[in-house]
Amino acid sequence: MSPNWLLFPGNTPLSNAKTRMIARAAREIAPGMVVNLGIGLPTRVVDHLPADFPVCLHTENGLTGIGPSLPPDRADRNLIDAGGAYVSTVPGSAFFDSATSFAMVRSGRLDLTMLGAFEVSSQGDLANWKIPGKFSPGVGGGIELAQKARRVVVLTTHTDRAGNPKLRDTCALPLTAQGCVSRVFTEMAVIDITPQGYALAEIAEGVSLAEVREATGAPFTIPHDTVPVF
Amino acid sequence: MSPNWLLFPGNTPLSNAKTRMIARAAREIAPGMVVNLGIGLPTRVVDHLPADFPVCLHTENGLTGIGPSLPPDRADRNLIDAGGAYVSTVPGSAFFDSATSFAMVRSGRLDLTMLGAFEVSSQGDLANWKIPGKFSPGVGGGIELAQKARRVVVLTTHTDRAGNPKLRDTCALPLTAQGCVSRVFTEMAVIDITPQGYALAEIAEGVSLAEVREATGAPFTIPHDTVPVF
Amino acid sequence: MRLPDKRCDIAVAVARIKDSDTVMVGGFGVPGTPMALIHALVDHGARDLTLIKNDANEPGMGIDHLLKSGQVARLITTHLGLNSHAIDLMNSGRIQVEFNAQGILAERIRAGGAGIGAVLSDIGIGTELADGKQVVEVDGKPHLVESALRADFALIHADRADHFGNLAYVATARNFNPLMAMAATRVIAEAETILPLGALDADAVHTPGVFVDHVAELVALSGEYAVVQR
C-alpha cells in the first residue's frame, strides 16, 4: 500500500490544471512498458491512455494486467489493487504472491513507476511516507518501487496545502529513497532532475516562469530556447 | 539427484538378506509421515508398505505424492523422480518448483529421509557423495536431505565391495553432513547412533553377533537382554 | 499409499495457540484475510500475541478484532493506513509496531519458510528503515541482513483445499498466504471449499499440503468477506 493514499482519496473531482498534468504524465508511458501507478493522482494516469495502448500495469498486491476499476455492485470481492480499489483484469492478466510481486520490482522488470511526494530534493531524493509526529502509517511497498523501478517519476501538487514548495534543495522529512526521482510532474511544470539539479522541461498553459520560480524551493535551469507548454 | 545412483541401478534383483533389510526399514515409516527415499535401495522401501498406508512421498525434483513407477510404454515424459525413474501421481499429489521443494526440506517438513552411504561414523556423520579421485559427480540434493530431514536413516550394505566396514569410528571420505544419521539398516543389523556411539538394536535372521562385530569398524553396545531378530 | 486427511474443526485447531505466541495472518486488505480464523482466535482468547500481517485491515474488520480485544502486544507489518484505530494504539504505546518494506516482509517470511537464515538486501539503505540493521558487503556493495521470520502459527485463507491440505487461492487473495503457509510451525487454513483428494489439479496447487497442518471448511462466508462499501 502506497504511503499517500490517505491524502489523495480516489474519487475527488480534479481541477483542469491537475487533469492537464495527469494527461501530460500519461505521455511518459511508452508502448510495451511495465508500469506501477501509485495510489492517488498517479492511478488516474491510466484514464489518459488510448484504449488499445500496449502496456502492462502492475499492482504490488499481486496482479499484472490491471483492467478498469469497478463499482461495488460489479466488484469481485477478491480483486483489488494496492490502494484497495476494486479493479478488473485484462486478457493475459496473471496473479501471483507478494514475494513474486516485489521480485519483479527489485529485479528491474518495472520500467516505470509514478509516485506521489511530500518532498523531492534537487538530487532526486524522495520523501513520501512519513511526517514525524503527524503521519506515519508505514512505508508499504513505496520504498521498493522508489528504489528499484527503472524510472521513477513523481506526480504532485507543486506546493503543499500551506503553500510551501515540495521541490526543495534537500528533503527535511525522512527519505523513502535516495536519488531515485528522474522527473516531477506538477500542475505548473514538468521538471527534470539532472546531475546539475532541477531543470525546467515544460510549463503548464497559463503559468509564468516567475510563478514557477516562486513556488519552487530551489533554483532550476531553463531551456535555451522556448519552454514547451503542456 | 542423489549421489549414489550410479552405484545402485534401479532394477537389479535383490538377495533375500537385502529384501529383509528393506522390509524392516519400511517399518520405520509411521502413518502420516512425509518421507524422501533416496535413489537405489531406499526407493524399494515403498514396495513393503501396505496399499492403504497414509504417507506422503517427496521427490526433490518437485512432487509430493509419488505413485507407482511406470514402464516406458506407460510413462509420462514429464513425470520422473529425482533418480530419473518414470513415476506416477496419487490422488492429492502436488507439483512445485525446485526452490519450493527444498524449502520443504530445509524448513523441517520432511519427517524422514532414507539415504545410501559410503561411510557412516559413530557420531552420525555421513559420507555419501564423493570418493576423491574416483567418484565426484556432485552433491545433488543429498546434502540438504541429510542435514535437514527431521530423521535421517541409512540403508546400506554392511561392508563395501572390498569387504571394508562402512560403519566406522570416523569417516575418511568428504562428509555430506555432520552428526545427521540416527539409525543404519544393513543386511546384517539395525544399528542406532547414540551419544555413546553405535548401539546394536536388531540383528538379521541367521547372522551372529560375532559376524556383525567382524563387519563393523567400531565398537557397539548390545541390548541388555536378547537381541531382536528381523 | 494414500495421503493423510488433515480436516479439522476451526475452534479445535485454533485452541492450540498459546499466550505469547507469534501468529502470521494472511491477507492484503480484505482479500485473503482469514476472517473466521481470526474470530476463533478472539473467542479462544490467547493474549500477548505477536501478529505478522501486511496491514491491520480496517476498523471493525479482520485483525482489528484482535487489537480491540487487547490480545495483541506487537505487530510486524508494512502499512496501517486504513486502520486509524491501529495507528492510535501505536501512537499511544499500547501496541508495539515494527514496519517493514512490503517486499522485504514478504522475503523475510519466505526465508523462514525456506529454511534460510536471512536475506541480504539493499532496500532501505540511506533511510531510517536501515537503522540498527547489520550490514554485510556482497560484491563490494553494502547489504542489510534481513533475518528470516517464522511463527508458531499461520492463519491462512484459501479458496479451495483438499483433504491433504493442498491449497489454491483466487485473484489478489493470494498475496502473503502462500508465503506464511510455509513459515509456521503449525499452519491452519480455512477454505471456502474443501474437495476430495484428486479434485485439485496437481499443477494448479499453490501451496503443497506438506506445509499445511489443518484445513477447515467455511460453512458460510460472513459479511466481512464481502465487497467493502466505501
Add this chain to the structure above:
Amino acid sequence: MRLPDKRCDIAVAVARIKDSDTVMVGGFGVPGTPMALIHALVDHGARDLTLIKNDANEPGMGIDHLLKSGQVARLITTHLGLNSHAIDLMNSGRIQVEFNAQGILAERIRAGGAGIGAVLSDIGIGTELADGKQVVEVDGKPHLVESALRADFALIHADRADHFGNLAYVATARNFNPLMAMAATRVIAEAETILPLGALDADAVHTPGVFVDHVAELVALSGEYAVVQR
C-alpha cells in the same frame, strides 16, 4: 490497454547470445529441458559460455550438445551423475565445474530473480562445500553467504504460453524453469503450445509474462523430449 505481444522466432531470439555470456538452462533430466533452444544455441555458435543448469543431461542429449561442440567454458550445477562425458570434460580440465547443493542453487537463482544480493544458509557447514565462503552470524549461528546468481539469458521450456509470455509448466518439468525465468536479463521461452491472450487462467500462470522477453512455439517435439528408453 492490451498486453504486448512477445512471440518471436527461436533463431532470432537465440542470436542475441554473445560469446562469454552466462546462460541459465531449465530442466531436471529431460523434463523441462529446452531441447530446441539448446539446438538453436549450438547452431548459433556462441562460445566460452558459462552454463547454469541442475544437471548435464545424458550423453548426446540436452546441454551435452553444447559440451560436445566446445561452447561451454564453465558449468554451475548440482550433479553430473548421468553424463559420463561431462565428468570426463571436468576431470580433464576442459570445463570448469562448480557444484552447489541443489536447493542452494535454486535459492541463489531465485535470489537473483528477486533482486536479493544473497541468502544466508547453514547448508554445507562442516563440509568442503563451505570452503572459501564468507561466514555471517545470524542469531549467534554461523551462516554461509550464498550470493545471488543472474544470467545474461535464460532458456526456458514451458508447456503452455500466451502471447504476453505468461507461462505454465506440467508435472516435474517445472523444476528450475520458474526460478531461471526470473533471473536473467533476457528470458527466452519455448512452449509446446502458444495460446491467445486470456486463454491461460490468471490464477494458473506459473511464471508471469513480465519476466519473459520472448516466446516461441515448438512446431514439433523432437525425439529428445520423449521418454528415455533405458
